[in-house]
Every structure is written in C-alpha cells, then in structure tokens.
Amino acid sequence: MAGHKYDEMGLLVVQENYCCEHFEPDDGALVPMRECWCCKWSNFRADSKGGTCDSYSVCNYVGNAKEAVNR
Numbered sequence: 742m743a744g745h746k747y748d749e750m751g752l753l754v755v756q757e758n759y760c761c762e763h764f765e766p767d768d769g770a771l772v773p774m775r776e777c778w779c780c781k782w783s784n785f786r787a788d789s790k791g792g793t794c795d796s797y798s799v800c801n802y803v804g805n806a807k808e809a810v811n812r
C-alpha cells in the first residue's frame with residue numbers, strides 16, 4: 742500500500758478512476774465500471790450531492806483503512 746494517502750479518519754483516499762480487489766458495484770451506478778466512482782464503498786456520489794465535486798473521495802471499506810478497527 743505504499744504511496745496511499747489516508748484522511749483524518751484513517752480512510753483510504755481514492756481517485757475516481759482507482760480500483761482495488763474489493764470493488765463492488767454501487768446500486769446507483771447505471772453502467773458500473775470497475776472504478777472507485779462506481780463502487781459502493783466510495784463516497785463519490787454522496788460527496789457530489791453536497792456540492793463538492795473534486796476527483797478525490799474516500800473508501801469506506803474497512804479492509805482498506807489505515808489500521809484495523811480494534812478500538
């Protein structure tokens with residue numbers, strides 16, 4: 742995972758065209774491609790509803806977080 746960035750919550754920061762082996766298509770994506778943008782674990786569509794529309798989001802998949810959730 743060298744070079745990956747994480748947000749203040751320890752979630753993996755992803756670009757819309759990134760993809761990983763945990764990809765799962767989001768129900769809201771009409772033509773799901775294997776990209777974070779179409780993945781149910783990303784916040785891209787939730788973020789764009791709030792008005793921010795940059796090409797970065799975070800991955801909510803626990804297995805991609807910086808450290809295992811053990812608190």
Ligand code: SF4
Pocket residue numbers: 753755759760761762763764765776777778780781782783799800801802805
């Ligand atoms: S959003 Fe997360 S789980 Fe989905 S493809 Fe991107 S990195 Fe993988």
